[in-house]
Amino acid sequence: MDFAFVSGNPALDLAGTVGSRRDNPVDLLATPADLERWVTECDELPDDVTADDATFEAALSVREALYRLALDRVLGRSFDPGSLALVNHTAAGPVPVMTLGDAGVELSGDLRAALTHVARSGITLLADRDACLKECGRAGCTRIYVDRSRGARRTWCGMDECGNRVKAAAYRARRRAASA
Numbered sequence: 001m002d003f004a005f006v007s008g009n010p011a012l013d014l015a016g017t018v019g020s021r022r023d024n025p026v027d028l029l030a031t032p033a034d035l036e037r038w039v040t041e042c043d044e045l046p047d048d049v050t051a052d053d054a055t056f057e058a059a060l061s062v063r064e065a066l067y068r069l070a071l072d073r074v075l076g077r078s079f080d081p082g083s084l085a086l087v088n089h090t091a092a093g094p095v096p097v098m099t100l101g102d103a104g105v106e107l108s109g110d111l112r113a114a115l116t117h118v119a120r121s122g123i124t125l126l127a128d129r130d131a132c133l134k135e136c137g138r139a140g141c142t143r144i145y146v147d148r149s150r151g152a153r154r155t156w157c158g159m160d161e162c163g164n165r166v167k168a169a170a171y172r173a174r175r176r177a178a179s180a
Contacts, residue, residue, distance in 0.1 A: 003028060003038050006158030008146030010044050011122025012133075014059075015067035016157070021142040029063070032056040039114050044121070046096045049111040062090050062115055066122045070144045073126055074133050090119035138162040 007013045017028040017038060029035050032051035039045045051059065065083035072079050093116035096109035107117075125131055125146065132147040136157035143157040156162040 003041050004143075004158055004161060005042060006145060006160075007143060008148060009121055009125045010042055010118050011066045011125060012070060012144050012146065013042065014038070014063045014118055015070060016143040016145075017063065018067070019142070020140050021067075023140050029056075029060065035059050035111075039111065044107075045114045045117060046107040046109045049109070049114055051111050055111045055115075058090075059111065059115055061086060062119060066119070067144070069122065069126055070133060071135075074135055074144055079126075087119050087122060090115055091123055092116075093119075095120075136162050 003013075004016065005013045007016050019026040019028070029038060032053065032055075035051045035056055036049055039049050040047050065080075065086040068080045068083040069087060072083075094109065094113045095116050096107040096113040099106050099108070109117075125133075132152045133144055134147050134152075134154070135141075136143045136145065137155040138157075141157060141162050143162075145154075145157045147154040
Protein backbone atom coordinates (compact mmCIF):
# COMPACT_ATOMS: atom_id res chain seq x y z
CA MET A 1 0.00 0.00 0.00
CA ASP A 2 1.18 3.50 -0.77
CA PHE A 3 1.89 6.03 1.95
CA ALA A 4 0.16 9.40 1.94
CA PHE A 5 2.10 12.50 2.91
CA VAL A 6 -0.82 14.92 3.08
CA SER A 7 -0.86 15.97 6.72
CA GLY A 8 1.53 18.89 6.37
CA ASN A 9 4.02 17.59 8.94
CA PRO A 10 6.10 14.40 9.15
CA ALA A 11 4.91 13.71 12.70
CA LEU A 12 1.28 13.76 11.55
CA ASP A 13 2.16 11.73 8.46
CA LEU A 14 3.75 9.09 10.71
CA ALA A 15 0.64 9.08 12.92
CA GLY A 16 -1.43 8.72 9.75
CA THR A 17 0.14 5.36 8.95
CA VAL A 18 -2.74 3.86 10.92
CA GLY A 19 -6.01 4.42 9.14
CA SER A 20 -9.57 4.13 10.46
CA ARG A 21 -8.35 4.07 14.05
CA ARG A 22 -11.84 4.02 15.60
CA ASP A 23 -13.59 1.57 13.28
CA ASN A 24 -11.30 -0.96 11.69
CA PRO A 25 -7.64 0.06 12.18
CA VAL A 26 -5.34 -0.57 9.24
CA ASP A 27 -1.63 -0.36 10.10
CA LEU A 28 0.57 0.40 7.11
CA LEU A 29 3.70 -0.25 9.18
CA ALA A 30 3.39 -3.98 9.73
CA THR A 31 7.10 -4.79 9.44
CA PRO A 32 10.45 -3.04 9.88
CA ALA A 33 10.76 -2.98 6.07
CA ASP A 34 7.53 -0.94 5.87
CA LEU A 35 9.00 1.60 8.27
CA GLU A 36 12.23 1.76 6.26
CA ARG A 37 10.18 2.43 3.11
CA TRP A 38 8.09 5.12 4.87
CA VAL A 39 11.22 6.95 6.07
CA THR A 40 12.74 6.77 2.58
CA GLU A 41 9.57 8.15 0.98
CA CYS A 42 9.26 11.02 3.47
CA ASP A 43 11.01 14.02 1.88
CA GLU A 44 12.16 15.44 5.21
CA LEU A 45 14.00 12.33 6.41
CA PRO A 46 17.23 10.52 5.56
CA ASP A 47 17.24 7.79 2.94
CA ASP A 48 18.58 4.29 3.45
CA VAL A 49 17.80 3.72 7.13
CA THR A 50 17.54 0.24 8.57
CA ALA A 51 15.12 -0.85 11.25
CA ASP A 52 15.69 -3.76 13.57
CA ASP A 53 12.93 -5.07 15.84
CA ALA A 54 13.84 -2.75 18.73
CA THR A 55 13.91 0.46 16.65
CA PHE A 56 10.75 -0.63 14.84
CA GLU A 57 8.88 -1.03 18.13
CA ALA A 58 10.27 2.30 19.34
CA ALA A 59 9.02 3.99 16.16
CA LEU A 60 5.54 2.53 16.64
CA SER A 61 5.49 3.81 20.23
CA VAL A 62 6.54 7.29 19.09
CA ARG A 63 3.88 7.18 16.36
CA GLU A 64 1.13 6.41 18.87
CA ALA A 65 2.38 9.07 21.28
CA LEU A 66 2.39 11.67 18.51
CA TYR A 67 -1.14 10.69 17.50
CA ARG A 68 -2.40 11.00 21.09
CA LEU A 69 -0.80 14.42 21.47
CA ALA A 70 -2.20 15.64 18.14
CA LEU A 71 -5.67 14.34 19.03
CA ASP A 72 -5.41 16.02 22.44
CA ARG A 73 -4.62 19.26 20.63
CA VAL A 74 -7.53 18.85 18.17
CA LEU A 75 -9.95 18.12 21.01
CA GLY A 76 -8.64 20.94 23.23
CA ARG A 77 -7.52 18.57 25.98
CA SER A 78 -4.40 18.66 28.13
CA PHE A 79 -1.57 16.60 26.67
CA ASP A 80 -1.23 13.00 27.82
CA PRO A 81 1.77 13.01 30.23
CA GLY A 82 3.12 9.63 29.09
CA SER A 83 2.98 10.65 25.43
CA LEU A 84 4.67 13.96 26.24
CA ALA A 85 7.48 12.19 28.06
CA LEU A 86 8.09 9.74 25.21
CA VAL A 87 8.06 12.40 22.47
CA ASN A 88 10.30 14.73 24.50
CA HIS A 89 12.72 11.87 25.20
CA THR A 90 12.81 10.93 21.50
CA ALA A 91 13.41 14.56 20.49
CA ALA A 92 16.56 14.61 22.63
CA GLY A 93 18.21 11.95 20.45
CA PRO A 94 20.74 12.34 17.64
CA VAL A 95 19.75 14.52 14.69
CA PRO A 96 20.21 13.80 10.98
CA VAL A 97 23.27 15.32 9.32
CA MET A 98 22.32 17.97 6.76
CA THR A 99 24.58 18.75 3.80
CA LEU A 100 24.14 21.13 0.89
CA GLY A 101 25.18 20.19 -2.61
CA ASP A 102 24.34 21.09 -6.19
CA ALA A 103 21.31 18.79 -6.01
CA GLY A 104 20.02 20.54 -2.88
CA VAL A 105 19.86 19.50 0.74
CA GLU A 106 20.63 15.93 1.65
CA LEU A 107 19.94 14.33 5.03
CA SER A 108 21.78 11.33 6.38
CA GLY A 109 21.52 9.41 9.59
CA ASP A 110 20.10 6.28 11.12
CA LEU A 111 16.53 5.51 12.13
CA ARG A 112 17.05 7.02 15.59
CA ALA A 113 18.06 10.31 13.97
CA ALA A 114 15.00 10.16 11.70
CA LEU A 115 12.72 9.60 14.70
CA THR A 116 14.40 12.49 16.52
CA HIS A 117 13.62 14.74 13.56
CA VAL A 118 10.00 13.54 13.45
CA ALA A 119 9.57 14.10 17.20
CA ARG A 120 11.08 17.60 16.99
CA SER A 121 8.85 18.42 14.06
CA GLY A 122 5.83 17.26 16.06
CA ILE A 123 6.87 19.31 19.09
CA THR A 124 7.29 22.43 16.97
CA LEU A 125 3.85 21.95 15.42
CA LEU A 126 2.03 21.10 18.64
CA ALA A 127 3.60 24.06 20.45
CA ASP A 128 2.30 26.47 17.79
CA ARG A 129 -1.04 27.68 19.14
CA ASP A 130 -1.78 29.33 15.78
CA ALA A 131 -1.47 26.06 13.85
CA CYS A 132 -4.90 24.82 12.82
CA LEU A 133 -5.00 21.06 13.37
CA LYS A 134 -8.06 19.13 12.22
CA GLU A 135 -9.22 15.57 11.85
CA CYS A 136 -10.33 14.53 8.37
CA GLY A 137 -14.02 15.06 7.68
CA ARG A 138 -14.52 11.75 5.83
CA ALA A 139 -16.34 9.21 7.96
CA GLY A 140 -13.88 6.57 9.08
CA CYS A 141 -10.74 8.57 8.35
CA THR A 142 -8.91 9.56 11.52
CA ARG A 143 -5.94 11.33 9.92
CA ILE A 144 -5.02 14.61 11.59
CA TYR A 145 -3.66 17.35 9.34
CA VAL A 146 -2.54 20.97 9.40
CA ASP A 147 -5.14 23.19 7.71
CA ARG A 148 -3.23 25.96 5.98
CA SER A 149 -6.07 26.80 3.62
CA ARG A 150 -7.46 30.28 3.30
CA GLY A 151 -9.99 30.76 6.07
CA ALA A 152 -9.14 27.30 7.46
CA ARG A 153 -11.88 25.74 5.31
CA ARG A 154 -10.14 22.52 4.38
CA THR A 155 -12.34 19.53 5.17
CA TRP A 156 -10.35 16.44 4.19
CA CYS A 157 -6.85 15.27 4.89
CA GLY A 158 -6.22 14.97 1.17
CA MET A 159 -8.19 15.38 -2.00
CA ASP A 160 -6.75 12.35 -3.79
CA GLU A 161 -8.23 9.83 -1.40
CA CYS A 162 -10.72 11.24 1.07
CA GLY A 163 -11.96 14.29 -0.83
CA ASN A 164 -12.59 12.29 -3.99
CA ARG A 165 -14.40 9.55 -2.05
CA VAL A 166 -16.72 12.04 -0.36
CA LYS A 167 -17.42 13.91 -3.59
CA ALA A 168 -18.02 10.69 -5.55
CA ALA A 169 -20.43 9.42 -2.88
CA ALA A 170 -22.32 12.72 -2.93
CA TYR A 171 -22.52 12.58 -6.74
CA ARG A 172 -23.87 9.00 -6.66
CA ALA A 173 -26.43 9.99 -4.02
CA ARG A 174 -27.60 12.92 -6.17
CA ARG A 175 -27.88 10.65 -9.22
CA ARG A 176 -29.92 8.09 -7.26
CA ALA A 177 -32.19 10.82 -5.91
CA ALA A 178 -32.69 12.31 -9.38
CA SER A 179 -33.58 8.95 -10.92
CA ALA A 180 -35.98 7.99 -8.11
